[in-house]
Amino acid sequence: MYSEKVMDHFSNPRNVGEIENADGVGEVGNASCGDIMKIFLKVENGLIKDIKFKTFGCGAAIATSSMVTEMAIGKTLDEALELTNAAVAEALDGLPAQKMHCSNLAADALHEAIKNYQEKQG
Amino acid sequence: MKHIYMDNNATTAVRPEVLEAMLPFFREHFGNPSSVHWAGRAVAGAVEKAREQVAKLVNCSPAEIVFVSCGSEGDNTAILGTADALREKGNHIITTSVEHPAVLETCQFLEKRGYEVTYLPVDKNGMLDLAQLEAAITDKTILISVMWANNETGNLYPIPEIGAIARKYKVRLHTDAVQAVGKVPVDVQAAGVDLLVISGHKLGAPKGVGALYVRRGAKLTRFMHGGHQERNRRAGTHNVPAIVGLGLACELAGREMVEKAAYIKKLRDRLESGIRLAVPEIKLNGHPTERLPNTLNVSFAYIEGESLLLNLDMKGIAASSGSACTSGSLEPSHVLGAMCVEITLAHSSTRFSLGADNTREDVDYVLEVLPPIVQRLREMSPLYNCNQESCVDCTTLARL
Numbered sequence: 001m002y003s004e005k006v007m008d009h010f011s012n013p014r015n016v017g018e019i020e021n022a023d024g025v026g027e028v029g030n031a032s033c034g035d036i037m038k039i040f041l042k043v044e045n046g047l048i049k050d051i052k053f054k055t056f057g058c059g060a061a062i063a064t065s066s067m068v069t070e071m072a073i074g075k076t077l078d079e080a081l082e083l084t085n086a087a088v089a090e091a092l093d094g095l096p097a098q099k100m101h102c103s104n105l106a107a108d109a110l111h112e113a114i115k116n117y118q119e120k121q122g
Numbered sequence: 123m124k125h126i127y128m129d130n131n132a133t134t135a136v137r138p139e140v141l142e143a144m145l146p147f148f149r150e151h152f153g154n155p156s157s158v159h160w161a162g163r164a165v166a167g168a169v170e171k172a173r174e175q176v177a178k179l180v181n182c183s184p185a186e187i188v189f190v191s192c193g194s195e196g197d198n199t200a201i202l203g204t205a206d207a208l209r210e211k212g213n214h215i216i217t218t219s220v221e222h223p224a225v226l227e228t229c230q231f232l233e234k235r236g237y238e239v240t241y242l243p244v245d246k247n248g249m250l251d252l253a254q255l256e257a258a259i260t261d262k263t264i265l266i267s268v269m270w271a272n273n274e275t276g277n278l279y280p281i282p283e284i285g286a287i288a289r290k291y292k293v294r295l296h297t298d299a300v301q302a303v304g305k306v307p308v309d310v311q312a313a314g315v316d317l318l319v320i321s322g323h324k325l326g327a328p329k330g331v332g333a334l335y336v337r338r339g340a341k342l343t344r345f346m347h348g349g350h351q352e353r354n355r356r357a358g359t360h361n362v363p364a365i366v367g368l369g370l371a372c373e374l375a376g377r378e379m380v381e382k383a384a385y386i387k388k389l390r391d392r393l394e395s396g397i398r399l400a401v402p403e404i405k406l407n408g409h410p411t412e413r414l415p416n417t418l419n420v421s422f423a424y425i426e427g428e429s430l431l432l433n434l435d436m437k438g439i440a441a442s443s444g445s446a447c448t449s450g451s452l453e454p455s456h457v458l459g460a461m462c463v464e465i466t467l468a469h470s471s472t473r474f475s476l477g478a479d480n481t482r483e484d485v486d487y488v489l490e491v492l493p494p495i496v497q498r499l500r501e502m503s504p505l506y507n508c509n510q511e512s513c514v515d516c517t518t519l520a521r522l
Contacts, residue, residue, distance in 0.1 A: 010432065016502050027504070034426055034446045034454065034469040038504040054504035056466070058428035058445065062502065102446075 003093035006063040013062055015069035017052045024120065026112025028105045035061045035102065037109040039069070043117055048072050048080055053109070060095050060103035064088050068106035077114050083107045123438045126484045130324075130416060131273050131301060131475035132442055137326035139374065140367045144328070147363040155360050156351060165362050172369025176333050179372040180299075180318060181309040188334045188352045189365050193300040193321030194224035196334040199345040199356070200296045200317040201228045204265045205237055206343035208294070212262035216293075218242045218250060219460040220277075221269055225298055226456070229267070238262070247409045248277045248461045255284065259291045266295050270302035270318075274444055274457040274473060275408030276417025278306065285314025294340065300324055300332075304375035305383060305414050316340050320372075322364060327371035331364035382478045387415035389485050390476050394418050396489040401496050407444075407458055407471055416476045419444070421467040424506040425499040430472055433495040439488055444471040466505065 002010070019040035029035040035057035042050035051073050053065040068088050072080045085107045089095045095104060127135075136144075147168065153161030155169045173184040190196045205215070217229055219241045229239045240258045242250055255266070266288050271278050281297055288295040296317035302308055304325030310318055317340065322331040336342055336355065349357035397404060397420060407419040422430065427443030434441055444455030446469060453459070454468035463471070474488070500506040 007432075010429070011436065013502065031466045031469070031505075034466075036504055054502060056424065056503045056505050057426050059432045061426070062429055 001096050002059055002063070003095075005067075005091075005093045006059065006095065009063035009066040009092065010059045013053075013066035015052050015066065015073070016054070018054060019050055019052050022113075024113040024115075024117025026109045026114070026116055028109045028112055029057070029061075031056075033102055034058065035105060037061065037065050037105055039065075039106075039109040039113040041113045041117055043077065046076050048075050048077070051110075053106075058099070058103055060099040061105070063092055064095070064104055064106035065109070067092050068110050072110055077117070081111060081114055083110060124487065126439045126480070126487060128474040128476055128480065128484070128488070129440045129442050130477035131276075131473065133323045133329065134326050134477055135479070136323075136328050136367065137371060137374065140326055140328075140370050143370045144363040144367040147366050151362075155362060156349075165360075168366050169360055169362060172365045175369035175373040176320065179308070179376045180303065180320070180335055181311050182335050183338065185353070186335055186338055188336055188355045189360060189368075190332045190334050190356060191330055191358075191361070192332045193222075193298065193319050193324075195345070196300075196319030196321070196332050197222070197224040197296075197298050198228050199334055199342070200319060200336075201225065201232070201265065201267060203342035203345055204294055204296065204317070205232050207341040208264040212260075212264045213237045214240070214260055214262040215265045215267065216240045216242065216255065216258050216263060217267040218244065218269070218279075220244055220248060220272055220275075220457045221267065222273060222298055222300070225267055225269070244460050246461055246463075248272065248275050248407070248457065249409055249412070250279060252280070252283060252287065256287050256291075259287075259293060263291070263293050266293055268295075268297055270297045270299035270308065271306070271414050272408070272457060273301050274455055274471075275419050275461075276301070276414035276475070277409050278302070278412050278414065281315060282313045288316075289314050301414060304371070304379065305416060307379065310335055310337070317342075320368075322368040322371065325371050325375050327368040328364050331361055331368045333368065378478075383415045386476050386478060386480070389480055389482065390416055390418055390474075392482065393474060393476070393485045393488060394420075396485065397492065400489060400493040405463070405467055407461065407463060418474045418476075419471055420474075421463065421471045422496050422500075423467060423470065424503045425496060426469050427472055429499055430470070430495065433499070434488075434492070437491045437495075439491065442473045442475075444473065445469045 022040040023043045024041040055065040085104045155166040177184040294316045300321040316337040318335040320333040323329040346357045403423040405421045427445030458468040
């Protein structure tokens, strides 16, 4: 049901964890739908210097979280804001249809983290 | 890789003896049992023998057994057939909130057609309050439908006591016994049941066959139209090899049940106590003792069921989950929901359903592989060690 890339990111997720004193933190999802994603950012000179995630969720939720961190690292905030959930799914060679709407939230979590950073900056 | 199958409530492998007994009925004895000629006669006897074997296991007369294609067909026939046949008497049905969808969705279908349905709640262990059941009966009640054993938790419901209540008020009793038959003793006479459903593939017979027990004299509108088979109770050419297989599987179950149930229970209990020892913060879903001997449903706090299942699968272990992802909807298991299991715990529920093919080595392998997987997923979870006073999920979990 899952592509090889999804299974790769699910079994060896990249950038798992938290960043202490993160510059931005974003959380999306809720317990009732079964997916909660949290993204932590370190920003330097407008670039995403470090990014980590923590996710409660299914295979797709963990794989999209892992993939979005890989896609975002080193990018400018503006570039990162252009990343979409669809682009994350595409980078994973697609997700099963029933996962597209429920577990494909990783880009949203990233955007929330960036927003949180920008708000802190004022 | 080692393959360990602990999903026997989903389906079982066909037993080798059963397959052996079925094979001649594909080529050698291929006839239609409804035909008068030699080819038909050769198989008609086999179908009747299977009927006797099934009847013996549940203690009824062979004429009270109707062969059907699966458990869901049996449940649909029992409920829709009763609703139609007893329409003059009333339009009220009593069932439970933890039934299989084959019962729940059939009842919901009837609600759209003018029937009234009471869905009895369950307590946190998933058990019913029989006083509440009795109080729900009205003069319009035509059917009580309560499963013998729950597929997710393994909970056993007191069908004989419910049968006594049904008799007292002269209300028909249907029980979906798909998970019970072959695992625990089932006696339709002693239990006072009018309609009971058996599924072949849950007890070592193939998929695509089941049986419906209909108490003699119980009026039931047929569900499948088009032929005189099964004494005009169910149309359709008999699935002879599968029926032969179901018959033998029932005979074997009757002979071996006590011994096998004790063996499987020992393994299940070893798994349960092993998980308790090795993994903190787990919750058993279901009744601690009034449960099928093979079923263990546990929630591992902070992690989601599908991600646990996928990890177990990578180690060759087949189990199942009540998480939304595996239920095919956005909601986690309706059974755990009815038991008021906290929502993240419902998403993390994992069911191990053992079988006679499992060994002590299988259980020990699961106990070796499972704890590190749970730990790894927990470390990835934002709910684990989150320690934020404001975190809603943490405060809910802390109350458990």
